[in-house]
Amino acid sequence: MMLNARGLGGAAVAGAGLAAGAVWLWRNQGVVATGRPVNEWTFTHMSALMPTDTVPRSPRPRPFVRRVRTLECSYEFDGRRRTLEDLHRRTHTTGFAVVHRGVLVHESYPGRFASPGARFQLFSLTKSVTSMLVGIALEEGALSLDDQAVSHLPELAGSAYDGATVGHLLDMCSGAGGVEDYTDPDAPIGRFERAVTGGGSVLDVLRSLPRAAEPGTAFNYSTLDTQVLGQVLEAATGTPLARYAARRLWEPVGAESDAYYFLTRGRPRTALGGGSFNATVRDLARLGVLMAHGGIWDGRRVVPAAWAERSRGAGLPHLEVGALGGGLPAHYGYANQWWTLGGEHRAFTGLGIHGQFLWVDPVADVVVVKTSAWPTADDPERDAETVAALTALTARLAQDG
Template sequence: MNRADYIFSLFTGASQRDNFQRLDTLFPVAVMSASPAPFHFPEAASITLPSTFAHEGTLRSVEAFLAETETMALLVLRDGAVVHEHYAPWGGRDVRWVSMSVAKSFVSLALGVAVDEGLVASIEQPVTDYLPALAGSAYDGVRIKDILQMSSGARWNEDYSDPSSDINRFAHIAAYGGSFNAFAATLERQREPGTCNLYNSTDTQVLGMLLVAATGRSLADYVEEKIWHPLGMEAAGYWLVDSEGMEMAYAGLNATARDYAKIGELYRNRGRWHGRQIVSEGWIEASITPDAAHLMPGASDLSDSLFGYGYQWWVMGGDEGDYAAIGVYNQFVYVSPRRRTVVVKLSASSGYGTTNDETSYREYETIDLLRAIASST
């Protein structure tokens, strides 16, 4: 299989169990080395997973759902210790699994560090202060904050089941080569920025471009120093890159389940990691707090999701205070501060995206599952 074969097998119902753990053999990658001081989560008494969970008034089987969504890894931390860990026979603890859009939350974290360091003066600035090449595009004069909140106003269609959608046009670059950055400059404005939450993977790519411009370093290099090594990542991480060496910021990270869990645990602890403040507590709070009408959880004409949105983090409704990094094919890093719990679910749900709705996405259903796991004893 070559990379074009892989890209065009996505959202068709084809099995991705093997592909998602070997993308470094199909794509050029930038490598982030394992931490010289790896952190290993302690282990605590195991919890018993619930046998069922409720979704839309119906009890569903946990075991069946995990199987149907082809769960490669399910890792549960409570108070920072492993209380449940399971891998499919076709996966494993050492497997580097593609993040899909969980990568977006890592990019947000990196931007928070850059803001803390003064490399980005303010997210109230127009992104074109740093990226003049985007002048005349949808991003011309748009606040960095609006891009962080998926509210850039760019015209966009992220329908995975539509071969002619914008996200699938974007995917052609990964399949055949080209520039992710050049693609961003082709987008046109549809709405006033900061008025509508429309999920757009190019928004995150622009944030990756911003980080490169502000730091003078590659995304992988900056993340390695500021996040990967400080969090004690146990394994090397890979970013898929384009023909020019630019990282696929919006979806191209590859890491192990235990290393993905560390970003969840960092956020649960308000940016503090074993005595060191990796990113400011204020950035964490803003990242998980919808602060405008179009970002709030619940059905709204101002958003294309029932979840709320922060700085590249999804915020659940209700009074649980939970939030998650979410990627297609059912990748999740779920955080429940109230339950002192982080859950990582890495999956190869082959039906994902074969329809443009929850019947194949199953993301709201997954959150109900993860809430049930967080409440288990």
């Protein structure tokens, strides 16, 4: 009996330990899933972890014309001349594609779980996709830049979003919330992530934000602004984001593969307009080409020309390159849910945490997709190195003609 008691006691202790471990893992799932090396798997397998809504591939897929070649390009960073191989190694590239003048000229997949068919979690690069959808909805008359967010989402009446317009949300000037700090678990973005993954109420998080500034007066990068924008779009069109993206983007550009949004665990399940889109590198490159060509794909107008132009810079002083403040890199400005780069070419890029880039230079007619698995959400050094490399690559391709 003594041995049996000890055995039962040991089993109880082991069971308690497993239970405690499971609770810890549930509460810290975001930290585990986004840290290296686990994140290389996570960022290509979000559909195994969260509920999803599919964006079906085009019924008439149109593959890129391919003239793939080795890119002879180097860049200067931190006092040293480096190669694209250095970039991939130093910044944990998982997928990389380059399109020049509508032709796929380079494609590689250094990531452990990466491939042409892998669908990559794009994080805040999703915001740029949402922007394109909003531009289409504006052209169709479903929305206006002057629409109040609460006119479409009355549940936000009386919150910090009361008074913010669609235009304010697009330019991250709603006046709601504070600094988006992924290292602070009590920051709005931390509470938002826990609501998304833990089954909590996203609406409660949105309603809890303080008013930090009058709408339209100050830039404050906020994923929650784009969450509101995505929900406004769904309410105005009466269509879930995945279905609207399928009809207005994926079908017109001839996407080869299904994409998807992951959804909140809590009900009503909701796509994240600011961060839950997953797609292949090639299909993401199609969106870049679409924007580089002023909203036209294969002779068909998909995104309004004025919308594509506005995404290169809104002409607002507080959104110009170097004027964003808040510790953000001085090489970026902001407009229309895109990061602007200024200069003669007025290039721009979609960005996502952990190193996701959709680089668009309309003058050089160059699009670069870079997916990555950085060990931290934000990394100024890796960001600066990537910008240096992609700037040099674009210049080289423009020079080659």
